[in-house]
Amino acid sequence: MTAPNSTGAGAGAGRILVVGSVNVDLALSVARHPEPGETLLGSGSRRSPGGKGANQACAASRLGGDVRFAARTGTGPDADLALSLLQDAGTDLSTTTEVPDVETGLAVVTVDEAGENSIVILAGANGTWSPEHVDALHVEVATSEIVVSQGEIPAPAIDQLARLSAETGTRFLLNLAPVIDVAEHTLTTADPLVVNESEGRLVLEAMTGATAAIDDTMTVHALRSAGIPSVVMTRGAHGVIVSHENATAEITSPTVTAVDSTGAGDAFVGALAVELAQGHGLDEACRHAARVGAFAVTRPGAQPSYPDRQDDLPALDHA
Template identity: 40%
Template sequence: MNGVVSVVGSLNIDHVVSVSEHPSPGETVLGLRLRTLPGGKGANQAVAAARAGAAVRMIGRIGDDPDGTRYLHALSRRGIDTSAVRRAPDQHTGRAHVTVDRTGENSVIVIPGANSTLTAAEVTTAAESIRTASVVLLQLETPLPAVEEAAELAAETGARLVLNASPVAPLPDRLLRLADPVIVNEHEHQRLAVRPRSVCVTLGADGARWGKYRERPPHTSVVDTTGAGDAFAGTLAGLLASGSTEQDALAAAVRAGAQATTWHGAQGWELP
């Protein structure tokens, strides 16, 4: 039986430029192609959880602009419940400017826009969507009070909390201790101030480890690494919500992260 994943997080429009190589500081390079793609760590992970078979609810904010409207319609067509995504008046939908070189490595600048207006009170209005979830999935591209409120609501009913502690930020001890697991890369892992219940460490091309389990990815021809970590996190949450063992969920998440490097952008499709 499919479980329910409630994702509290960001929604961005990604403007992705392909280049032969990344510019050095002060250098100008010519772009090869520009794509407008769906993004935001929250929405990326929601799409990945839905691909993994979970029923997904998205909680967040978009701007009062056509980009936000297009994005919501596209997510709804992919089976994601967006009824708890609210518009932020006088704000643009979050944006990211992504540069991808010929090896698939990327650099990203995020402009939060409407994402920065998500408050704890806004999350509280979506409490039922969180309390009735099997897994609540969080990241750090929205303000911390909103993240903390979602974690507390999950704790009230015993929903499993999965926290992707990225981008790096100082975090309260309680938030880290509520999560099972905290998903971090190797650099982020070194910066954790306390020991969470469990830590799942992503290792890039070497896969990931979670407790006693270690999984390596299949070989792929890398096109773009954007969103590979989000594909991993969303798939892990989706499989856990559906009752998979931690080992099976980890294996599927590593495969999904590898697959995500074979397409352009975070989600593998362009905005209509």
């Protein structure tokens, strides 16, 4: 397990640093997803804040977390829209930077009548992250309880963030979505690594070369055997598998009527970060995060769907 924060008594207690992407989401509503080469008529569109990093920071902030968000945006109205709900949630944006002459990231999200989505992302300013930009966050990393990142910024920046986290003894939560070619040290620093089923298999193939189809629990165990301290696999309505040094457990998800699954995984990660930063164990944190993720799918959009502390969360089916 990652060592506790070693920057001094009480340093970073409960504080979360999210380093990652920020986008504007253009969501298109369709009856079903088109086949290759097919043109479909949509039934509506909306623009809202998004990006996995921003979503996770917003979810954590709305749940009462002490959150700093380090991101890179373009300038102009898209940047204002992309950061608007983070500002409303009280997220500390002092480490978010405007990059001149670059567009803010854009995600085009297609949502069908069953609430399933497909997403195409243009990185924009998110693609300008470098190891040097991460080095500038050394103090913020050292004074945080937990650092969170995702696969929507360049791998060299994530690798440097993992190194800084290890050097400062700060817990590193990596949601490798999408799966990109990060260093093995980055994966073995992640505590936990959060992936869904397909991401877990891709990470395992990258680490070990294993390509055989295996079930989800076997995938999680193989990732742990490859040197990852703890693994959380999210499986939508099928629940969560969590594995760490003490045990492996399966956690059910609440039964809800899905409206839009966009950003639900990010709601889970944001809630997980808050629980871990406040000292809860990984199993307990995942149980709470599963309820937050289930709440998010009952509302449209990503950040607009996230609960506040006073919202009633759905109950686990077999808690």
